[in-house]
Amino acid sequence: MNQRITRTSSSVTGPAPALRFSVPLSATRRGARLARLLATEQLRSWGLPFDPSLLLVAELAANAVLHGRVAGRCFRLGLVVTSPATLRIEVTDTRGDRLPVRAPDAGGLLAESGRGLLLVAELADRWGIEEGPVPCKTVWASSISARPLRTGGLSDPSAPTTRRQRQGQSGRSVGGMTKYGSFPGARPRRLRTTPAMRRMVAEHRLHPSDLILPAFVREGISEPVPISAMPGVVQHTRDTLRKAAVEAVEAGVAGIMLFGVPEDAKKDAVGTAGTDPDGILQVAIRDVRAEVGDDLVIMSDLCLDEYTDHGHCGVLDADGRVDNDATLERYAEMAQVQADAGVHAVGPSGMMDGQVGVVRDALDQTGHEDVSILAYTAKYSSAFYGPFREAVGSSLKGDRKTYQQDPANLRESLRELALDLDEGADMVMVKPALPYLDVLAKIADSVDVPVAAYQISGEYAMIEAAAEKGWIDRDKAILEALTGIKRAGANMILTYWATEVARGL
Known part of the structure; x- marks a missing residue:
């Protein structure tokens, strides 16, 4: 040694x-x-x-x-x-x-x-x-002690071999006497006997302040436009968005995440509408801030996909690939105009390398040191985004696998986490939520900053569709899904049911 x-x-x-x-x-x-x-x-x-x-x-x-x-x-x-x-x-x-x-x-x-x-x-x-x-x-x-774990059913010669030995080790007397720690002395069902008992011993509870409402605001419409794949969710007008923000405040919801949907004619290769001070998202931020002030944490999606004619989250190079560093320059501009409009927190969601650091620098250099960053740290390339593409009127051609994470990878998320925190992220997010609860739990155990999870459009649509068919109890399924996300470690949950659930809690 x-x-x-x-x-x-x-x-x-x-x-x-x-x-x-x-x-x-x-x-x-x-x-x-x-x-x-x-x-x-x-x-x-x-x-x-x-x-x-x-x-x-x-x-x-x-x-x-x-x-x-x-x-x-x-x-x-x-x-x-x-x-x-x-x-x-x-x-x-x-x-x-x-x-x-x-x-x-x-x-x-x-x-x-x-x-x-x-x-x-x-x-x-x-x-x-x-x-x-x-x-x-x-x-x-x-x-030299790092030997592979035994597999294939090999037994530990020191382990108890008989049922009587195993009972004795677990705390159950072999002479008929019982003690706490084994059946019948221990009966976990005692703590499940009544609704009041179950409430008293519940380890996790949802609260309205855990919830953030994602909301879409569309340019050039006079009435809300229903999203067919997301029953109950709409593309708002400016007026109905203000009303939805007030309702969220009244229900006790903590925040609102805004997504702008520009007119198709305003989309271009570099997402100019996303950095226009009078673009739909910036206008919506000002509207909501004027309506509710600081009673609701106003967040904004910081990404180009809604504003580009190709639907990608960044600027494309001559070969049609997303140019990471050229995109960062656009993100810096977006951060400034969104902060100028009055947002409390920006959410850089494009999964560009270095995006958090560039956004932090842009905010600090323009006098917006108090604007926080909710980093989309672990954003996976998921099949569950389908309904969202309709919600934002996406023009996507191809896929986003070269910048969003591979669903097979966990360690990669921890690396992204370390980078985001070093670059100045104030909060971090896992997206989607339900298929990635293991990632959420790992990240929540690793950090001392607030952790968010986004229950995305496909997760919402699955429950609504199954409930519409009568296959599941809608309300119970919603609460079960949200409780599972919180149990995995989320401090904040972005969910399209935020206001509805908050009213019932």
């Missing part, structure tokens, strides 16, 4: 490892926390035990953030299975000039971080430092 090795090579000698994972992370406390979360998921996917590997990851990442941080630079976490029984953990930072050394103090602590690397030395079978490439260094630790 505790072998410390220092060398200048950055590669693992011997045959190429069969399993390798590597990810750059921000050199912040959030980045260190994310390192542990990503390592947990990777070890689980490889079938490797967590101890002591996760403690080693946590200590090495914390050391990189505390002592290896350079402004604007990341650190890198690497996990390598070098043999069936050995996991090597590598953390690379850009302070190659600062190498941990043993201090000659009585406690034998390490000079740079002290107790952190002392713990690494105690936990790891071997650990060391590799210098280079300039300006980097890598601190690594390996553990």
Whole structure:
């Protein structure tokens, strides 16, 4: 144990490892926390035990953030299975000039971080430092205890083998006596006996202030236009939008998320209507702010898809691909005009790399430091957006898979989360909600900022359609779906039922 090795090579000698994972992370406390979360998921996917590997990851990442941080630079976490029984953990930072050394103090602590690397030395079978490439260094630790989990029905020889032994371990006496902790002494049904009992012990409760109402306002109409795929939802006129905002306030709803629907003739390749101070969204923001003031948190969708003639969330290059950086320039303009109109929070939803940082800078540079950002952090390329496309009159050609997330990926969301928080997000969102409750729960467990979830149009339409057929109880299904979203960790839920549900709570 505790072998410390220092060398200048950055590669693992011997045959190429069969399993390798590597990810750059921000050199912040959030980045260190994310390192542990990503390592947990990777070890689980490889079938490797967590101890002591996760403690080693946590200590090495914390050391990189505390002592290896350079402004604007990341650190890198690497996990390598070098043999069936050995996991090597590598953390690379850009302070190659600062190498941990043993201090000659009585406690034998390490000079740079002290107790952190002392713990690494105690936990790891071997650990060391590799210098280079300039300006980097890598601190690594390996553990030969990282053996794959047993599978295929192999038993633990120390585990109880008989029913009588298992009962004794679980707390049930084998002599006929019972105690709390096993049946019949423990009967969870006692806490489900009456509605009052169930209310008293409920672990999660919906409240009107949990809810945000998404609303569409359409230019050039004199009457609300029903959305056929979303029964009960309309494209508002300016007048009916103001009324809907007042009703939301009266019901106790916390916020309203506004989407503008311009006239088709005003759509163009760069979404000019989205940055026009007199465009439909900016006009609607001013209308609602004048009507309800600060009694409702007024939010606005910050994206170009409603305003472009091709329906994408950004500007296209000569080859028809979304140009990330050119789109960011347009987002900065959108942020300014929406803030000038009086919005409390903007919601950049286009999933462009760097969008939160650009929007934050644009707001700060134009005197809108108090306008917050609700980042669409984990927005998936989902089949459930179908009805929304009708709601905003989308002109989409193709799909959005090159910038929205792949439904198969979870770790990717955690990386997006770290980036958004580092860029200045005040709140983060998962969208859609119901198919991604695992993502929502993981993000909610990882952050100290408010977390939102968007119950999107397809989720709404499914329940309404099934209820219309008489297949489910509509009201109970709505509350069950929303409670599930809150239970998974959402502090705020965007739902088209916001006002209706708030009135009934």
